[in-house]
Amino acid sequence: AFRLLRRWVPCKPPPPAMISEETKREMGTWWSIVWPSWIANFLIVGMDLTDLTFLGHYDNGRYQAVASAALIVIGFTTALFVNGPALAVRVLSANAFGAQQTELAGRRLQIGVAVAVGLALLCSPVWAFAGTITKSLANSNIDFDKADTFGQFRLLGIVPNATFDVLSSWLVGRRIVMPAMRACIIAFVLNIALNAIFLFGLGSWGGFGFVGSALATACSRWVALICLVIISQGEVRKCWPKEMAPSFTPQRIKEFMGYAGFMICRGVLENLGWQINAIFAVTFGSAQLATNNCMGNAILLLNSALVGFNAGTGTRVAHHCVQDDKQSFIRVRRVAATVMFAWSLVVMLVFLVGQKQVGAFFSDNSQVQSLTSELCILMGVMYFVMSLFFLCMAILNGTGRPGIILVAFIAGSYLVGLPLSYVFAFHVPSSAFAWWPNFQAPRAVGLGILGIWLGGTLGYATTTAVAGFKASQVLTQWPELVAQAKKTAEVKKTATLSFVDHTLSMVESTAKDASVLLSHRESYA
Numbered sequence: 001a002f003r004l005l006r007r008w009v010p011c012k013p014p015p016p017a018m019i020s021e022e023t024k025r026e027m028g029t030w031w032s033i034v035w036p037s038w039i040a041n042f043l044i045v046g047m048d049l050t051d052l053t054f055l056g057h058y059d060n061g062r063y064q065a066v067a068s069a070a071l072i073v074i075g076f077t078t079a080l081f082v083n084g085p086a087l088a089v090r091v092l093s094a095n096a097f098g099a100q101q102t103e104l105a106g107r108r109l110q111i112g113v114a115v116a117v118g119l120a121l122l123c124s125p126v127w128a129f130a131g132t133i134t135k136s137l138a139n140s141n142i143d144f145d146k147a148d149t150f151g152q153f154r155l156l157g158i159v160p161n162a163t164f165d166v167l168s169s170w171l172v173g174r175r176i177v178m179p180a181m182r183a184c185i186i187a188f189v190l191n192i193a194l195n196a197i198f199l200f201g202l203g204s205w206g207g208f209g210f211v212g213s214a215l216a217t218a219c220s221r222w223v224a225l226i227c228l229v230i231i232s233q234g235e236v237r238k239c240w241p242k243e244m245a246p247s248f249t250p251q252r253i254k255e256f257m258g259y260a261g262f263m264i265c266r267g268v269l270e271n272l273g274w275q276i277n278a279i280f281a282v283t284f285g286s287a288q289l290a291t292n293n294c295m296g297n298a299i300l301l302l303n304s305a306l307v308g309f310n311a312g313t314g315t316r317v318a319h320h321c322v323q324d325d326k327q328s329f330i331r332v333r334r335v336a337a338t339v340m341f342a343w344s345l346v347v348m349l350v351f352l353v354g355q356k357q358v359g360a361f362f363s364d365n366s367q368v369q370s371l372t373s374e375l376c377i378l379m380g381v382m383y384f385v386m387s388l389f390f391l392c393m394a395i396l397n398g399t400g401r402p403g404i405i406l407v408a409f410i411a412g413s414y415l416v417g418l419p420l421s422y423v424f425a426f427h428v429p430s431s432a433f434a435w436w437p438n439f440q441a442p443r444a445v446g447l448g449i450l451g452i453w454l455g456g457t458l459g460y461a462t463t464t465a466v467a468g469f470k471a472s473q474v475l476t477q478w479p480e481l482v483a484q485a486k487k488t489a490e491v492k493k494t495a496t497l498s499f500v501d502h503t504l505s506m507v508e509s510t511a512k513d514a515s516v517l518l519s520h521r522e523s524y525a
Contacts, residue, residue, distance in 0.1 A: 023334070026331045033311060033312035036178055037172055039181050039304075040180040043188035047188060048217070050191055050217075051217055052068065054196070061363045064365075065287075066147050066150060067213065073151065073275070077123040077126050081119035086166050087397065087402075090314065090315065091398065096173075098320075099486070108170070111252065128151060129148055130148060131145060132148055149211055156215070164225045167225075172311050187220040259400075269406070273409075273413040274296060278292055280422065299383065302383060306340065309390060310391075316398070322488075333395065344383055348380035355438065356373055358373065374438045375450065382460060395474060396470065408463045416462040430444060430447060
């Protein structure tokens with residue numbers, strides 16, 4: 001009776017699934033890379049923010065501006081040995097693993113560690129005199145000699161900083177993300193404890209003073225690297241070549257530096273833009289500088305999510321590109337865009353609602369608190385724009401086009417952002433922005449720190465527009481991008497591969513013949 005009912009009574013077909021099984025699998029793989037990378041980067045950046053937060057509550061925030069003056073130079077030079085080599089290792093190793101070239105991936109790691117450590121050692125004298133360099137760029141009432149001392153203690157952690165980022169990026173390229181997260185959790189908790197002990201003392205011991213914060217971070221960096229090496233040594237040994245000499249052939253070094261060079265320039269230009277804005281803030285006083293660096297580190301802390309999204313998206317895009325899987329690329333792009341858009345809206349809402357609470361978290365100084373509430377609305381808008389840019393950057397990095405990102409940064413930061421920051425900060429009448437919520441005019445002409453961040457927001461909007469235009473052309477240029485990815489991964493057809501290709505072509509032609517016969521049979525029927 002049920003069969004007769006099903007035959008006679010018309011039934012609606014079941015509704016199609018909102019999310020296909022392929023998309024769900026891609027989302028699971030993407031998220032398994034994103035969330036540990038997010039947490040690991042959050043904790044790494046959180047160490048710098050921990051320093052500034054503890055110093056903001058130490059001696060009424062007196063040394064917060066001192067540390068900020070040193071971090072201007074430290075943050076700029078970090079791009080040389082972190083951004084470039086680490087990102088290059090992640091993308092190139094993802095290509096190598098996608099092509100099943102495990103030994104090549106190990107050689108990428110060897111080159112990356114050597115380049116990162118070498119560049120870090122070259123930057124060491126700059127860290128040692130960070131305060132003096134900042135003083136030569138801007139005049140202020142900050143104690144720059146103490147900023148030199150702060151930089152010298154932070155110098156103790158420069159080598160583990162460089163090595164950790166390269167090794168963790170290499171593991172991400174292999175879709176191994178848990179070791180870095182575990183090492184960062186240990187280091188972050190240790191950094192909080194050491195900051196409290198080294199700054200405020202323990203028992204009868206009075207602590208190291210303000211340099212205790214820098215020393216705490218340097219020690220935490222070493223602990224993070226040691227933990228990562230111990231946890232991931234088994235995976236590294238599987239790919240580590242016994243002979244290191246073939247890793248450093250001129251061709252491989254040229255190929256690595258050709259990719260890393262764009263990323264180094266991009267990181268240097270980005271950090272230089274941030275630090276030039278910090279130099280602008282120095283001229284307005286210690287409170288403006290402390291506010292600028294606290295909010296800058298807050299953006300970097302929130303960018304940990306975007307860095308995680310970027311790592312997952314870039315890794316999967318590179319993997320799909322070398323395997324010529326266009327549909328999987330479309331799926332991962334759709335997943336990343338949806339999640340990043342939703343996350344940026346949540347962060348923007350938090351900035352809009354918690355304007356008063358953000359400043360109290362960073363400092364006990366009432367002036368810093370009021371300046372922070374002045375910037376919250378602009379910070380929310382800027383973060384939304386940056387999330388769109390990180391999506392475009394992940395697609396361009398994964399498809400092997402880092403040069404476009406460099407062009408976008410030059411156009412956005414140096415042709416739009418910095419000139420507008422200077423004009424808004426020093427030359428726009430304060431009365432023109434009297435309507436801005438919580439605005440406190442530093443002088444009759446010039447918007448101060450508000451103008452600096454307003455110009456930066458417009459600069460990022462320009463950068464996003466340029467990068468987005470080129471990222472939208474990936475599908476039309478897909479064959480060329482796939483060919484370049486396979487060349488980078490050193491994919492070569494051996495006799496076995498040729499036999500497999502021949503067998504697959506025979507199977508494909510047989511399937512076509514069968515489909516033709518089946519269609520003839522149906523037509524005869």
